[in-house]
Amino acid sequence: MRNSYKTQQKDMIVDILRNQKGDFTIKSIYNELNCKVGLTTIYRIVNKLVEDEKIAKEIGKDNNTYYRYLTACDKDNHFYLKCNNCGELEHIDCDCINELSNHIIKEHDFEIDKNHIIINGLCNKCK
Numbered sequence: 018m019r020n021s022y023k024t025q026q027k028d029m030i031v032d033i034l035r036n037q038k039g040d041f042t043i044k045s046i047y048n049e050l051n052c053k054v055g056l057t058t059i060y061r062i063v064n065k066l067v068e069d070e071k072i073a074k075e076i077g078k079d080n081n082t083y084y085r086y087l088t089a090c091d092k093d094n095h096f097y098l099k100c101n102n103c104g105e106l107e108h109i110d111c112d113c114i115n116e117l118s119n120h121i122i123k124e125h126d127f128e129i130d131k132n133h134i135i136i137n138g139l140c141n142k143c144k
Contacts, residue, residue: 026054030062034072039104040083073097073135096134102143106135 033049034041043059050059063084066072073085085106087097096114098107114134121127 026058027062029054030059031066034063034066034084034086037086039106040075040077040085042081042083075135096136098140099135099137100140100143101137102139105140105142107140 029050030046033046043056043063046059046063047054047056063072067074067084071087073087075083075085077083087108096109096111098109099105118129121129
């Protein structure tokens, strides 16, 4: 019975995350759940989803941690464009990212995760 309760909690959290528009915080999920699930459980589930690459995690300019649910992609060469004004996240598939990745590996001796590149700027609607 206890395991089904944990599964129900996870299902509730994942349902809310999938419907999020833009960035969210752990506290906003906690508040949306009307405190029905503890903060520790939410942190654990969200961190697991970050590990599983279902959610992106980033530190905002205000030093708070923000998350965003990622749409599934079956390609290796992709990145995201994030609008600093409206928060819109656009998924882009592009082979050019390989050139950038190879340059960074060769010239800077740093291997990047090509599935989690987020480029910040302004979208067409906000510029």
